[in-house]
Amino acid sequence: xxxxxxxxxxxxxxxxxxxxxxxxxxxxxxxxxxxxxxxxxxxxxxxxxxxxxxxxxxxxxxxxxxxxxxxxxxxxxxxxxxxxxxxxxxxxxxxxxxxxxxxxxxxxxxxxxxxxxxxxxxxxxxxxxxxxxxxxxxx
Amino acid sequence: xxxxxxxxxxxxxxxxxxxxxxxxxxxxxxxxxxxxxxxxxxxxxxxxxxxxxxxxxxxxxxxxxxxxxxxxxxxxxxxxxxxxxxxxxxxxxxxxxxxxxxxxxxxxxxxxxxxxxxxxx
Numbered sequence: 001x002x003x004x005x006x007x008x009x010x011x012x013x014x015x016x017x018x019x020x021x022x023x024x025x026x027x028x029x030x031x032x033x034x035x036x037x038x039x040x041x042x043x044x045x046x047x048x049x050x051x052x053x054x055x056x057x058x059x060x061x062x063x064x065x066x067x068x069x070x071x072x073x074x075x076x077x078x079x080x081x082x083x084x085x086x087x088x089x090x091x092x093x094x095x096x097x098x099x100x101x102x103x104x105x106x107x108x109x110x111x112x113x114x115x116x117x118x119x120x121x122x123x124x125x126x127x128x129x130x131x132x133x134x135x136x137x138x139x
Numbered sequence: 140x141x142x143x144x145x146x147x148x149x150x151x152x153x154x155x156x157x158x159x160x161x162x163x164x165x166x167x168x169x170x171x172x173x174x175x176x177x178x179x180x181x182x183x184x185x186x187x188x189x190x191x192x193x194x195x196x197x198x199x200x201x202x203x204x205x206x207x208x209x210x211x212x213x214x215x216x217x218x219x220x221x222x223x224x225x226x227x228x229x230x231x232x233x234x235x236x237x238x239x240x241x242x243x244x245x246x247x248x249x250x251x252x253x254x255x256x257x258x259x260x
Contacts, residue, residue, distance in 0.1 A: 016232030023224065023236055027243065038206055118246070 010135035011071030018068070021131060025065040028117075028124065032109045033058030053093065054108045060086050064128055071135070080132050087125035090114055094122070141252055148187050149245040155180055159238035162231070169225045169233045177222040177237055184244065188215040191251065199258045207254045214247045 012018030036054035044051055060082050067078030094113035107116055114121030155176060162173065169177075188211050194200075201207045221240025225233040 016228050016230045019224070019228055020232050020235050020239065023221075023239060034209060038209070042205070 008070070008072035008075065011075065012068040012131065014071070018131070021127060022065060022069055024120070024124065025061060025068065025128070028109065028121065029058060029061035029065050031117075032061050035109070050108050050111075053110070057086075057089060057109050060089065068128060068131060076132060076135075079128065083125045083128035083132065086121075087129065090121050090125065141255070142190075144187050144190065145248055145252060148183055149248055151180055151183060152241045152244040152248075156238050156241035159234050159241060163234035163238055166231045167234060168229045168231060169237055173234065173237060174222055174226065177218055177225070177240075180241070181218045181222070184218060185215055187248070191255070194255075199255075201255045202257050203254055207251065210247060210251050210254065214244070214251065217244055217247065 007014050012022050032054060036051060036058045039047075039051040039054055063078055064082035064086060067075045067080075067082055069075070070078075090110045090113060093108065093110035097111045098113070109117055109121050113119060158176075159169075159173065162169070191207075191211055195204070195207075218240050221236055225236045225240075227233075228236060
C-alpha cells in the first residue's frame, strides 16, 4: 500500500473494519440526504421543521463519514463533533417523537430513535464514537 | 411489485446475508463462489427492477413516481456496488460488506412495495 505513508494511522479508510463502518455511514448519509431532498423539493410546506431536521441529519452523516474516513487531527475533530451531534440528535428527537407527535408530523431518520431504519441510527453514533476512542492518540 | 418475485428476492437476500455474515464470522474472505452468488442475485434483482419499470408504463403508476424511480436505481445498483467493494477488500470485512448489502436490499424492496401501493387516482 503505497498511500499508507501519507494517510493518518486512524483513518477509517485504512482498515477493513473501518471501510465497513464507512459503508454504513455512507448509506445513511445518502438515504438521509435523499429523503430530505425529496421532502423539501416536493412538499416543504407540510412540515418544515421535520424536513429541515432531515436535511441537517443528512449533513451530519456526511461530515461524520468524511471525518472518519480521513482521520488525523482534523478528521478526528470533525468525526467527534459529528458523532456527538448525531447521538444527541437521535436521543432528543427520539424522546420528543415518542412523547409528543405535534412538532414532528412527518418522519425523519431520527424519529422514534430511528425505528424506521431498524434502530441503526441509534447504534451508529456509539460505533462511531467507539472508533474514535479506540484510535485515540497514545500519550 | 407485490408479486411472488419480490418475496423470492427478499428470501434470497436474507439467505445470502446469513451466509455472508457466517463467512465473515468465520474470518473468510469472499470466495469466487460468494462473488458469483452476488452476481446471480444481482441478476434476480435486475429482473425485479425491469418488471417494475415496465409496470410504470401501465395503469397503476405510483403517485410518488420520482421517489419510486430513485429507489429503483438504488435497488438495481446496490448489490453490484457492494460486490465491487467486497472485491477490493479481500478479507473477512469483504464478506461483511456483502452481508450488509444483502441486509439492506430487503428494506429497499419493502420500501418499493410501500411506494407502489399508493397509486394516485
